[in-house]
Amino acid sequence: MELSHSKKYPFRLIAALLCSLILSACAVEAPKDPSTLLFSLSAEPDTLNRLTATDAYEGTVNGFIFDALIERDNRTLEYKPKLATQWEVSDDKLTYTFHLRNDVKWHDGKPFTADDVIYTFQQITNEKVDAGPLRNYYKDIKNAEKLDDYTVRFTYAIPYFKALEFVGGIPVIPKHVFDDGQDFNNHPAGRRPIGTGPFKFKEWNTNKNIVLERNEAYWDKEKFPDYRRVLFKIIPDSTIVLQVLKKGELDVANLRPIQWVRQTLGEGFNNRFARHQYYLPGYRYIGWNQQRPNAPFFKDKKVRQALSHLVNRQDIVNKLEFGLAKLTNGPFWVFGYEYNRKLPQILFDPAKAKLLLEEAGWSDRDNDGIREKDGVKFEFTFLIPAGSASANRLATILKKDLEDAGISMQIQSMEWAAFVNRLNAKDFDAVTLGWTGSIDEDPYQIWHSSQIEKGSNYTGFKNEEADRIMEEARTVFDKERRTQLYNRFHEIIYDEQPYTFLYTGASLLARDRRFKNVQVYKLGVDFLEWKVAQ
Amino acid sequence: MAAYIVKRLLAMIPTLLGITLLTFLIIKLAPGNPVSLKMQGGEGLKAGQVSQEATDQMLKLYGLKVDLPPEYEAWIGRWTERIHGSDPKDPPHFTRRALKWLGENAIQYKIWITGLAQLDFGRSFKDRRPVLTKIAEALPITLTLNLIEIFLVYFISVPLGVYSALHRESILDKVIMVLLFILYSLPDFWVATLLLMYFAGGDHLNWFPLMGFMSEGAQTYPFWMKLGNIAWHLILPVTVMVYGSFAFLSRFSRANMLEVIRQDYVRTAMAKGLPRRKVIWRHAFRNSLIPLITIMGALLPALLGGSVIIEQIFSIPGMGKLGFESVLARDYPTIMAISTISAVLTLLSLLLADLAYVWVDPRITFRARQE
Numbered sequence: 001m002e003l004s005h006s007k008k009y010p011f012r013l014i015a016a017l018l019c020s021l022i023l024s025a026c027a028v029e030a031p032k033d034p035s036t037l038l039f040s041l042s043a044e045p046d047t048l049n050r051l052t053a054t055d056a057y058e059g060t061v062n063g064f065i066f067d068a069l070i071e072r073d074n075r076t077l078e079y080k081p082k083l084a085t086q087w088e089v090s091d092d093k094l095t096y097t098f099h100l101r102n103d104v105k106w107h108d109g110k111p112f113t114a115d116d117v118i119y120t121f122q123q124i125t126n127e128k129v130d131a132g133p134l135r136n137y138y139k140d141i142k143n144a145e146k147l148d149d150y151t152v153r154f155t156y157a158i159p160y161f162k163a164l165e166f167v168g169g170i171p172v173i174p175k176h177v178f179d180d181g182q183d184f185n186n187h188p189a190g191r192r193p194i195g196t197g198p199f200k201f202k203e204w205n206t207n208k209n210i211v212l213e214r215n216e217a218y219w220d221k222e223k224f225p226d227y228r229r230v231l232f233k234i235i236p237d238s239t240i241v242l243q244v245l246k247k248g249e250l251d252v253a254n255l256r257p258i259q260w261v262r263q264t265l266g267e268g269f270n271n272r273f274a275r276h277q278y279y280l281p282g283y284r285y286i287g288w289n290q291q292r293p294n295a296p297f298f299k300d301k302k303v304r305q306a307l308s309h310l311v312n313r314q315d316i317v318n319k320l321e322f323g324l325a326k327l328t329n330g331p332f333w334v335f336g337y338e339y340n341r342k343l344p345q346i347l348f349d350p351a352k353a354k355l356l357l358e359e360a361g362w363s364d365r366d367n368d369g370i371r372e373k374d375g376v377k378f379e380f381t382f383l384i385p386a387g388s389a390s391a392n393r394l395a396t397i398l399k400k401d402l403e404d405a406g407i408s409m410q411i412q413s414m415e416w417a418a419f420v421n422r423l424n425a426k427d428f429d430a431v432t433l434g435w436t437g438s439i440d441e442d443p444y445q446i447w448h449s450s451q452i453e454k455g456s457n458y459t460g461f462k463n464e465e466a467d468r469i470m471e472e473a474r475t476v477f478d479k480e481r482r483t484q485l486y487n488r489f490h491e492i493i494y495d496e497q498p499y500t501f502l503y504t505g506a507s508l509l510a511r512d513r514r515f516k517n518v519q520v521y522k523l524g525v526d527f528l529e530w531k532v533a534q
Numbered sequence: 535m536a537a538y539i540v541k542r543l544l545a546m547i548p549t550l551l552g553i554t555l556l557t558f559l560i561i562k563l564a565p566g567n568p569v570s571l572k573m574q575g576g577e578g579l580k581a582g583q584v585s586q587e588a589t590d591q592m593l594k595l596y597g598l599k600v601d602l603p604p605e606y607e608a609w610i611g612r613w614t615e616r617i618h619g620s621d622p623k624d625p626p627h628f629t630r631r632a633l634k635w636l637g638e639n640a641i642q643y644k645i646w647i648t649g650l651a652q653l654d655f656g657r658s659f660k661d662r663r664p665v666l667t668k669i670a671e672a673l674p675i676t677l678t679l680n681l682i683e684i685f686l687v688y689f690i691s692v693p694l695g696v697y698s699a700l701h702r703e704s705i706l707d708k709v710i711m712v713l714l715f716i717l718y719s720l721p722d723f724w725v726a727t728l729l730l731m732y733f734a735g736g737d738h739l740n741w742f743p744l745m746g747f748m749s750e751g752a753q754t755y756p757f758w759m760k761l762g763n764i765a766w767h768l769i770l771p772v773t774v775m776v777y778g779s780f781a782f783l784s785r786f787s788r789a790n791m792l793e794v795i796r797q798d799y800v801r802t803a804m805a806k807g808l809p810r811r812k813v814i815w816r817h818a819f820r821n822s823l824i825p826l827i828t829i830m831g832a833l834l835p836a837l838l839g840g841s842v843i844i845e846q847i848f849s850i851p852g853m854g855k856l857g858f859e860s861v862l863a864r865d866y867p868t869i870m871a872i873s874t875i876s877a878v879l880t881l882l883s884l885l886l887a888d889l890a891y892v893w894v895d896p897r898i899t900f901r902a903r904q905e
Contacts, residue, residue, distance in 0.1 A: 046661040132592040207851030417566025
């Protein structure tokens, strides 16, 4: 009797403890506030200082806190006034004059003036400021001057069609906050930003969450948000993000293709959440390095064309992205005006590829299964970033198809920092990566021959006509003329195949149905116009 | 004894210096650097204009590009000339570069060690916050997790091991062994995800929270509520941390116990007619613990280290994630601080283990150790 009691007792105690624990914990869980937009970030931003930040998370958070001088219309993608009521561009396209609103206040109540814009520009160009990546965009600006308290003028050294985008998008920061004698890079305002936008920064619980509160005095009444708070939760694992969403602790979640096709289909899910997809500028590619002495085959256009015929892109899209991607064959946004839609997709065609390889002189003379020419075997190493599961699977598919065509490929995967090192040193045969693009694309930095040495032309692409087009297009402000030029440029790239262009992946989003007025534009959703259903 | 401890502590200083110097050089030799990562805008490339000039400016700003004293430059010149002959058109790349690299890193190490002498670990390259602040945020979380884990693991494994030893080859002994080895072979990321899906997701049971260390706003709760909230959050992660560790430790204590139980003095004690319980717990068990002390030596640094996988899946911002992310981002000051602190702890726990031997085992004395 006594024995059995003592044996059972601890179990009961533990069970009782556990129950009370769960109950008490459930009871104290804060009720969900319907007027809060719950967001997730897969990592914390390093800083919220707009000039020194280098990650994408900063932009997501600061997008709610700051306004730009001018912004693109969601539908037309043309610029319209924001902090600047109007702007003038001189006939020689060198000076840009902005007239600022005079009724805008920073979140701490101080007025927003031309001094803030000028100060921002001075900090970006200040060598002591840790804004290297940003500074590159502003190095062609000769001068920024304050004409009066609400007028600023930027003067470019050379005409450039993206100048308006850069000066109009300058990440303005408050001078009165930063200019207080403290070190700019370590300034505390970098962790509690003060902006002019629809939301005010409230708190940042390191590695947990960032909280924003509505700016009740927001000047732009048209864009006055309907919800009162934005909460960014930091959740590193994408599987968990979806679980948290299903549990009702998130309002918006980015989905992976597999989650889109397998885990978000049920009726229960559909009743509570809506899903949206759109395609942002950018593409994935395989780059063939033309400057490798040990891989001379990539220098030959025919070989590169043959390789593109050996990449089974549709299969890759189906297997890696579950069909949620658009095939692309050029360096522009698939929905952009620069993209030449007359060019057909390059199909998977091993027979044609073999023909091209034979024409180029690469054939298997010694019957070892690998093609050769002038004593060089067609063997190379494919460099992929280790963190990328899709690059890994792509490499496996490619290896098999190349092998069947008599090409031997080794796969080498490297951790990101080491990978970047190899890329910058041009120390690779072939590589797979993605580029993030923009609405008005300037291909100069990736494709111009001057960028082989120190720019992003990693594969060593060089074509005189392409060089000429890129140089000219930079100074062309007429969109139609630029379209013609870039359409032709696309043709050259299509013919040369310096990259094998793969696809543009879909951006996938699930969101809670309690939000109304959700529009999906070409560039995605605009959270600020969402309304909370009562 | 005091003299022994002082001597050991003093001997730690050169060891520690050696460890930090080696760590520093290894980190710097690893390919990649924080500046080129920042210029690329994180994972996934952005089409931005990367210029050498801007990169150099940033390297200077982060103290990764330092000017060598002109005397040293001249010295390098003389040495390369002596080794490779004086052909100015054919600069002997390797020697010159190696000497230059050594010189630059010696200066950077000197700056770092000067900071360390004032307990200043510098600021993180990643977010420019003081490294010590970052560690102070992550450490309590990891310490809590690890203390609970270690307590549970020892509390469960050692008795299991003793039981298995006393009932050697019995069915229960075999069942325990098989069970523990099954647990040992389950991958933790898989178990963690399953636990979350079935016990915390909205789809099945909804008993536990999905993420984090405590609920939002729990900082303001009264003490007991706060403790309950943290415990509620930690049940799943601790389960995942603990289950794989039973096998090793219980086998270890089973083997120790078996060894001790066969000794003559145990047989003598039994023969003397002492009660079985007293023989086992007083004489055999205490002696079987001695080898455990060797393992304890690794405990202190283990307290500091976190599991990257578990912290990632459960969204717990502990030391594992901090260390892992610093390595990926080549955040040199943070990596150096973490490895220095764990080096100190390792050295200290080795000393503690040695002291514990003396305390537990009367055959070992300080005099013998010193000789």
